[in-house]
Amino acid sequence: MIARLLAMAAMVLACLTATARADDLLIRNVRLIDLTAETPRWSAPQSVLVTSDRIAAIGPDITAPDDTKVIDGKGGYLLPGLTDMHVHVWDRAALGAYLAHGVTTVRNASGMPFHLDLAAKIDAGTLAGPRLLTTGPILNSHGANEQLNHQFVATEEEARAAVRWQHAAGFRHIKVYSNLTREAWAGIRAEAATLGMTVMGHTPEGVRASGVPVDHPFDMGFDQFLDADFVTIEHVESIVWHGLRNRHDSAAARALAQRIAASGTPVDPTLVAFRNLLHVAETKGAYLRRPGSEWMNPMLVATEQPVYDRWTNEAVEPNRAAFEFYKQMTKMMADAGVLMVAGSDAGIFTNIPGGSLIDELELLAEAGLSPAEALRMATLNPAQVLGEEDARGTVAQGMAADLVLTGADPLQGFATLRRPALVVAAGRLYDRAALDALLTEAAQQDLSRTQANVVAGLKAQGNDVSALTGG
Ligand SMILES: [Zn+2]
Structure with a gap:
C-alpha cells in the first residue's frame, strides 16, 4: 500500500515537472566547435x-524516444548560447x-526588485527571456x-x-560606481564579504578634487582594486580614465594591462558603448534612429536625451582617436x-538590446582579437568568471x-548571429518564426509599466522620486 502511494506520488510529481518542462529535442546534422x-x-x-x-547526448547517430521533437540543422553551426555580461533591462x-540574437544569459548591471521577479518567471518558464x-x-x-537610479x-x-x-x-551581486567615497567603499567591501556577495563595476575614485586626474592623482588609485576581488571591472574607457589618468600612452597602457593580467582580475571592455556615442557624433544624431532602436526602452530614451544632444554636437576627431586607443x-x-x-x-545610451553584443564581437575582432577569442568572451569566459564552467x-x-x-560559420563573420536559425534557452526551442515574433513583441514598449517598476524600485532603495513623478 505504502509502495503504491509512493508510486502515485512520484507520478503526480512527474506530471507536474512535465508541464513545466520543455519538449525533448533532437537537433540533427549540426557542426560543433570546441x-x-x-x-x-x-x-x-x-x-x-x-x-x-x-544536453543529454552528442554523437553522429543518436536515436531518441518517440515523442522527441526532431529538428534538421541542415549542416549549420551550433554554438553555446551567448552571454552579455553588461546590460540594463528596464522592462x-x-x-x-x-x-532573438542568440543571447541566452544576460547580467543586468543596475538591478531593482522587479528584476528578481522577472528572473524567477524566466526560470519557471512562464516568461520568454534569457537567464x-x-x-x-x-x-x-x-x-x-x-x-538618478543610483x-x-x-x-x-x-x-x-x-x-x-x-x-x-x-x-x-553588487555593482559599484566611480564616485564612491573611501569610507563607503570600505563599508561595501566589508559587508559584502560578511554576506558572501560578489562585487563588479567601475573602480571607485573617491571624492574627485579639482585638477583630477591630470594635475592631481585620484583619491583612490586604480591599482588598489586589482586585489579587491572584483568579478569584473567594466568599460575600457573607465580603465583608461582611472588606471592611466586618462593619458593615451601606449607604454603605460601595456604596463597596466600586464598588472591587470597578473592580478587575475577579469575585464569587460564594452567597446560598443563608446563606439555608438562616436557614431552619434559622426552622423549628427541619425544613428539614434537606426533599425533596432525600436527595442530601446522609451523611458530610458527620454532620460538619455541630454546625452544624445551632447553627443550629436560632439567633435568627431578627438573621440575617434580616443576610440582607437580604447581598441589598442x-x-x-x-x-x-x-x-x-x-x-x-x-x-x-543608444545600445540596442541583443544586436549590441554582436556589434561588440565585431569590434573585438576589429581591435585585433581572433574571432575565436572574441567568441570565447561571450561563451566560455563568462562561464569561468561566473564560476559556472562545469555547467555552461x-x-x-x-x-x-x-x-x-547559425546558417554560416560565425568565425568567418559574426553577422550570421544577427539572424540565428534557432535558439534553445534552458531547453526551450525558439525557431526562426518564434524569434521573429519575439522581435515584434520587443518593439511593443510599455512606458507606464516601466515607470511603475522603476519608481517602485527607486522608492524601495530610498531615493527621492519627486522629479520623476512630477510631485
Ligand atoms: Zn552599464
Missing part, C-alpha cells in the same frame, strides 16, 4: 539530444530582443558621475546598511592574458541546453 582548443575547428555533422534543460519587453542575472541597485556617492551612500555605516538592504531584498588597450589586455568577457551596456559555456554532454544555431 572553443577550449587553441585553434578551434568545426566537427563533422553530429546530433545533439536535449532533455529538459540539459520585460526587451527580453525577446536578446533571445537573467542581476546586481542590486548601483551603489555610488554623489559626484560627477551620479545618475543608490547613494557616503559613510561606511550608510554603505553597510545599503548592502544589507540589497541582500535582504534578494540581491547577491583592449588588444593589449588580450595579449597580456587578461581574462575578458563580452558586454554591451545594452539598454543605455560549451556544447557538451551534461551542459546547460543554451544553444544558438
